[in-house]
Amino acid sequence: MEDALNLLDGLDIDIPDEVLAGGGEEHASSTAEFFGPYHLIQEVGAGGVARVFRGRHIHPRYAETTFAVKILHEQLSRDPQVLNLFRHEAYVLAMLNHPNIVKTFEAGVVDTELFIAMEYIDGRDLDDMVSRCQRGRIKIPISVALHIVGETLKGLAYAHDLADADGNRLALVHRDVNPANVFLSYDGRVKLGDFGVAAIAAGRVEKSRELAGKVGYFAPEQLAGDKVDHRADIFATGVMLYEVVCGVRLFDASDADKVMRLNRRAKIPKPSKVHSNLPLGLEEVMLRALERRPADRFSNAREMLAALASFLPDSASMPLAVGAMMRKVFLREHVVELQLREGLAGIGRDRGSGQLISLYSCDERAQAAFNELLLSRGYRVETHATCDTLAASVAGSNAPAMVLVDVCSEGFSVEAVNGAVGHTQRAVPVVAFSDGLELEWIRAAHAVGAVDLLFKPFNVERVLTSVRAAVTGAVRLQSGIDSHRESIRQVKPKVLLISSDLDLSTRLSTDLVARNFDVDVSPDSVEGIERSHHSSYQAVIYDAHPTSPADRLFAGQFRSQPGIGLVPIVYLADSEARSLFAGVDADRSAVRIRNDPAVVLVETINRLRADVRLGRTFVRYTTEFPVEMRFGGQVFAGEAIDISRGGVMLRCDQMLPIGTAVGFRLRPQGFQPIEGNARVVRVDLPGKAEETKAGIGVEFESFFRKGETDLIAFLGTLDRTPPRRQTVILGAPPPRK
Template sequence: MPGTILGGRYQVQDKIGTGGMATVYRGLDEVLGRTVAIKTMLPQYASDPSFAARFKQEAQAAAALQSPYIVSVYDWGKDADTYYIVMEYLRGTDLKSGIRKHGALDCKKVAQIGSQIAQALSVAHKHDIIHRDIKPQNIMVQPDGNIKVMDFGIARAKNSHLTQDNSVLGTAHYVSPEQTQGKELGPTTDIYSLGIVMYEAATGQVPFQGDDAISVALKQVNEQPKPPSQLNPAVDPSLESIILKCMQKNPAARFQTADELYHTLRDYLAGRMQAVNSATAMLAAQATNKIDRGAGVQPVTSGTASMPRVERTNRYRAQSATEQAAEEEAARQRKHRRNVVLGVIGALVAVAVAAFVVISALQTGAAMRPVPNLIGMDQEEAIDKIRESGFEVGDVKTTYSAEYEEGKVVEQSPTSTQTAEEGSKINIRVSSGESPVDKVAVPDLKNLTEEEAMDRCEEYGLLGRKGEDQEDGNIEAGKVCAQDTEPGEMIARGSTITFHLSSGAGTVDVPDVTGHDADSAESDLAKLGLVVKRDYAHSDGDAEGTVIRTDPAAGTSVEEGREVTIYISLGPEPVETVTVPYVIGYSYSTASSMLSSQGFVVQLAVGSSANGTVIDQSVYNSATYGATITLTTQSETTGGGNGGGSETGDYGNGGQTDPNTGTDTDSGETNANET
């Protein structure tokens, strides 16, 4: 009862749920001051010694399971006649409610949920624990989108010797064929149930439906499911093949371990379709309602294929038409007998219920009224509705809700599917908004190894996940080069961080960009992951602004991120002109020095003497730097006087010189300087 203290520390508060074997309460751990969920076994089970022993063993086993995708079991015990389990208190909504509200989910979301459930099952199976009741009602979707698998309380440890009581059967819509038939169960029974959960999440409905649990269970054994894509065309073939492999009737045809299923779903999410196709390559033909004569599958008019008969040799053989007809007739007879029995039972139950209602009404003298549906109403609106319907307002409490906004009714007791005495109380629970999420800053994983990145995420209360490798020339191969969530971003504790390891730098061939303009050449190179550097040079044959060449040269294979220099034309080299010195009247040696110092090439005219005086030069004003200038000097055979003269006497003093003695032979009156 609320207010009870269990184990000297756990205060029982309000009831939050009731199952086939237990009632669950919200509670408070008075030692640690935290909210917990307390599951107490129903009295009829607690009084059974064999059940009590099994409960103890299974509680110990469940407490040993540590996974971010499994509800944590903190403690367990017995207080007086009450057996209890103390568990992590979860906020969110169960997957069944989510599917009812939103319908079929996106394929990627289905795979993500399936992947996390598979990881939870992998942990349990490694502890030799089979859940046996995987269904959407036992999958809690948290505010951050991650899931937690609940209710390992009815799970059975494989090494348990307390197996006589097998009366507890998971919900018929999700049980495996071998579970229905009472056969020994292994990890593949949970994989079958998970396949149905994914089927329902992908299509919005369960694969097998019927009027009662027995008819549904029989369909689990005898009928093939419609492919999910027939119910929801948005289901892609790869996810469909994964789901149908999980749901194979023969346990040996399913994924054999939860790890195998997890890795296949991970490959699907990462887009590695080849790996998914390889993992599901042996999917039986009947699962997709196609006829495969080689596999022994016979077509039937009902739209589902019959299973091949399995001989002792484990080889398939097709049934003959006579055999199939006989079996169909036998099945019709069984169905008829079952329907008769169920009809009698149903009639008896209906009579009993009617009698109970009449007797109850006579005993109490109070009228029974249908309970109104208050879910989703504003608090005041719900209170008015309760009174209008002839009831009294009971307890009004608040709770966190990710599904309903603040002020809306999220729970009621009794529910709208029931009737209650006129004037009785209806309790409601009103949303106080979403639960405050404990957030942490995302760590920087760059340059860490995969193991180091996983550890770093764990330190921050996050889950690490390795994505596909990426080429990166700046990060050593095998170390983190990128992460999907930026460092420093605040996210909910327990979220998943996907990171990518470097596979080293990729290589590219330097393209030929000669003749391109500089901007387009740089853009083309940058698109290939190359770093562009510009340099310039004169070129007579290339237009200004176009690429002359690259370094490394075109066609060279280089790593991404490598620097490539493009040489851009400045056009033809400009011509430099220099003023030519005036050297007439100077000795040849002096004139030659003057011109050479200005960068000219000096040449002596034919017939001129290097010992003479310059009387003419081929260029006077200006010339290209390095040009050749020809100098003409006074002939050695003509007079020179002071500075020499020409044969015509235009220069010098006009006298004649003796070529042997160098003395004047004729005196003139004109002075050379005057010239």
């Protein structure tokens, strides 16, 4: 690929017609460690259409992003019909930007192999979940099942509603909605994938028995080879809804031919005959989606979603439940993922290191069981039957590394637990545990800001994995804070708080300052975005009260400013209004209740920042200009190689220890010198070539005069992101005037 600079800002297309001119020789890209600009880390899947690899991009701008690189099989890449279809589908994929759809970053060709680079989902697909639950005789709670299908329908509704700038519907049909294309992450996200590959495979069903498992989800008209529309996706979603709610395969047979016959002719059993506790009215929705005649089904995903709306649980708290199911059902796979993602491979799998854990529960049996287990693994444990003693422990000089909270405990109160944990001067992770995945316990766990939810029957390794992950995250976070405290100058995370409520902004800003944050308060989003032209923030708290449809647009507007990148955004909303923000900008954002204490918001921000290693968020731009560094009374020269709102990477002859405080003067072309103070955070040794100098990465701490404003203006000249093709969602609410 000639240019990867705009990789994350849209879909780059580089598919030359010469792709078919290559010979039959093998290409190193099929087996090499690198595939074009991607470093392939491991193969994570393969099927009749493509192989999928976990990988990273070589460009420094995307160094912290993990990709799923799908490489189509060579025979497909050489098929002229597939090439034309691929080129068309690539442009369609560029328009699909929704939190419930797997994002496509790039599509193109390396040598003669077509590929698609997508976001990597650290989890499994719904088909794996259903199969594993059936083998283990684990019942998927109906609230979890409905939430998964509801989130899938949100993504599908977005695709069905997609229109061009003139308002003409694109009539996009997925054609391959099935559990294998619904992806569930270990943190509870639900995403629909494989829009493009579904179309490529559509004409090859009869040629591949590997698709036998998919034909059970094809609508009758699709099996007959007739023209399909949105209603074919509705039938597939209906089959999937039936299976996850009832826990059985609807068209269950040993081979594709038998599945097709059942699909075409078999009478569909009433869901109430299989599941005795269906909510009243849900069966009618399920059966309407499964009607054999397209005219009798819902016309599109939005209509089906509206029919299901009254049965869907509050989407704000449900990712915690989906994540809890995933981590339990795929325990060993999750442990491996943690080792890769969180660095737990270097930590003792079986024993703690004396960290203190506070346990809140009135259940003496629970106290005894958790106490015995954790003590046997090297942890120290304090048990608390009241929130008063818990508050004293958390506020003490020897604060716990984490808190275990029994949300089923007699006398449990969200307000009391939040008040107790809110006494701490640093964020203490909370892991909740309950008797099951009932909605009231899911909501309670979410309300106390739990990072995980354990539910009965408890599994020893599952409990220990959750504790290790929470403690490790807390230790990593605290070690970073401690290292800053030992520095000559401490860099405080800067938060932009947008609220017109004086009482709320005063309460939160006071508490955040006490927790070592710098806070800027803005009364509205217009002024908040204007402030981003002069200052950079590590997080934004947006008070959506009173709620307006325009509030949903804020994240996109804010992140469109030069260099902002994926700065965490926390929406504050009233309890009854939180559902309005379901699915809004799911990457690095969250929705919390307006009366949440600051400690819960801090924990939420820290979790969002941890999505990228070291909390890096700002866009990094490749550039070249002179830089002067001041240290120890001396001035030495260097050359910038990339820059962001947060810092600059340069080449120079001088090597300084990490943590060294320095002064800097940037000399970008066309701007006055930009000066300030910084700290060395990275040192790369010189390369073997004589002309290669050391690499020094510095983090900006402060600017002189209007230096930060000038820096942001300079970044605006580097942001060559082309305007995205305008798309509209028909029926979307108009922006606030």
